[in-house]
Amino acid sequence: MIRKTRLFTPGPTPLLPAAQFAMAAADIHHRTAEFRALFTRVLSQLKDFVGTTNDVLILASSGSGAMEASVSNLTSPGDRVLVLTAGKFGERWTGITKAFGCHVDVVEAPYGSTFTLDQIKAALKLETRVVFVQATESSTGVSHDIEAIGKLLKDEKSEALFVVDGITGLGTTHLDMDAWGIDVLIGGSQKALMIPPGLSYLAVSPRAWDRMESTYNPRYYFDLRKERKNAAKGESAYTPSVALIAAMGAALDYIAGQAEGNLVEGRKKLVDNAQTCAAMTRAAATAMGFRLFAPKGREAGAATAIMAPEGTDSGTIVKGLRSKFAIIVTDGQGEMKGSLFRIAHIGFFDYMDTIAIIGALEQVAIAAKLPLPNLTFGTGLIAAQKTFAEDPTVK
Numbered sequence: 001m002i003r004k005t006r007l008f009t010p011g012p013t014p015l016l017p018a019a020q021f022a023m024a025a026a027d028i029h030h031r032t033a034e035f036r037a038l039f040t041r042v043l044s045q046l047k048d049f050v051g052t053t054n055d056v057l058i059l060a061s062s063g064s065g066a067m068e069a070s071v072s073n074l075t076s077p078g079d080r081v082l083v084l085t086a087g088k089f090g091e092r093w094t095g096i097t098k099a100f101g102c103h104v105d106v107v108e109a110p111y112g113s114t115f116t117l118d119q120i121k122a123a124l125k126l127e128t129r130v131v132f133v134q135a136t137e138s139s140t141g142v143s144h145d146i147e148a149i150g151k152l153l154k155d156e157k158s159e160a161l162f163v164v165d166g167i168t169g170l171g172t173t174h175l176d177m178d179a180w181g182i183d184v185l186i187g188g189s190q191k192a193l194m195i196p197p198g199l200s201y202l203a204v205s206p207r208a209w210d211r212m213e214s215t216y217n218p219r220y221y222f223d224l225r226k227e228r229k230n231a232a233k234g235e236s237a238y239t240p241s242v243a244l245i246a247a248m249g250a251a252l253d254y255i256a257g258q259a260e261g262n263l264v265e266g267r268k269k270l271v272d273n274a275q276t277c278a279a280m281t282r283a284a285a286t287a288m289g290f291r292l293f294a295p296k297g298r299e300a301g302a303a304t305a306i307m308a309p310e311g312t313d314s315g316t317i318v319k320g321l322r323s324k325f326a327i328i329v330t331d332g333q334g335e336m337k338g339s340l341f342r343i344a345h346i347g348f349f350d351y352m353d354t355i356a357i358i359g360a361l362e363q364v365a366i367a368a369k370l371p372l373p374n375l376t377f378g379t380g381l382i383a384a385q386k387t388f389a390e391d392p393t394v395k
């Protein structure tokens with residue numbers, strides 16, 4: 001049979017055709033009125049996509065570049081910072097903050113879980129300058145309670161800035177930067193925005209801008225104050241990734257088009273879309289007898305992490321989907337390799353895609369004779385169909 005290659009990975013995600021066309025047509029110089037108009041429009045649209053009145057900047061890097069920029073711009077050597085981690089991306093915060101000479105306190109929860117507010121409260125010091133966390137930990141499929149952590153920092157009257165890696169949280173989870181007291185919220189192009197890797201973006205609060213007046217960790221290419229100055233003129237400090245910015249504009253237009261041109265509403269629909277695909281996938285997987293890695297109520301909309309049955313290797317499923325259907329899903333990262341696989345819902349996925357992956361998963365699981373109690377054709381699909389039919393956000 002013909003096998004169409006399909007990405008079901010939480011970054012890169014499937015590309016939006018309109019964005020690919022926009023990239024191909026983006027033959028513009030970056031110090032021209034044409035580019036300034038494009039860049040200014042995209043920066044303004046990004047505010048609606050992030051859901052903030054704060055400044056938003058775009059950097060020519062993958063998401064980790066904006067993570068590093070938030071550390072280099074907001075800290076000084078020896079600053080006490082608090083990293084909340086329960087997965088591979090949380091550990092990246094520890095790595096970056098250590099690289100910039102911070103004194104790093106870590107609240108760690110086991111993979112597949114999240115931390116408690118009591119743990120955070122106990123680790124928060126008077127001197128804590130910044131708290132770093134993920135909105136959704138893509139390596140485990142767990143979503144952390146950003147609203148509650150923001151409230152805790154407020155209640156404790158903490159001076160700490162609150163920096164959130166929303167790289168897979170944006171476009172899959174409801175996040176309210178301004179109301180929840182988030183100081184920096186970070187996104188990446190190859191996730192919910194349905195365009196290739198290469199751009200990161202971040203929203204920055206007034207408190208964070210103030211902090212940058214006194215911090216002195218080294219920074220040059222990722223100097224946020226310099227980028228802000230240039231952005232105000234419709235430009236970036238260095239040659240921007242023009243084609244990706246054109247693609248981003250097309251993607252934001254597409255998202256606005258989901259709600260008659262209203263980008264804020266369109267973003268909410270994109271979040272609902274991911275949540276519906278995630279709920280269908282969870283229902284299918286549990287009906288088939290799989291166990292989910294994330295605790296109930298804290299499952300990410302970005303991706304679902306599904307455990308391989310006891311005594312089996314998740315690589316069987318990852319390889320089976322690839323060889324039989326050219327479907328790319330990701331295995332667990334690091335120590336989680338072999339024990340789970342992850343199906344993405346972030347960005348350009350729809351009902352059809354979700355039904356397709358569930359059908360393919362049934363085929364692979366049955367062919368591999370996985371030791372699952374309810375393994376017959378249709379068990380997962382029936383559960384997914386019911387979930388879709390009963391979803392109040394589906395109209």
Ligand SMILES: *Cc1c(COP(=O)(O)O)cnc(C)c1O
Nearest residue numbers: 011062063064089138167168188
């Ligand atoms: C994808 C991702 C990143 C960034 O990874 P890059 O490869 O640098 O784009 C960071 N955090 C999370 C939660 C992610 O999913």
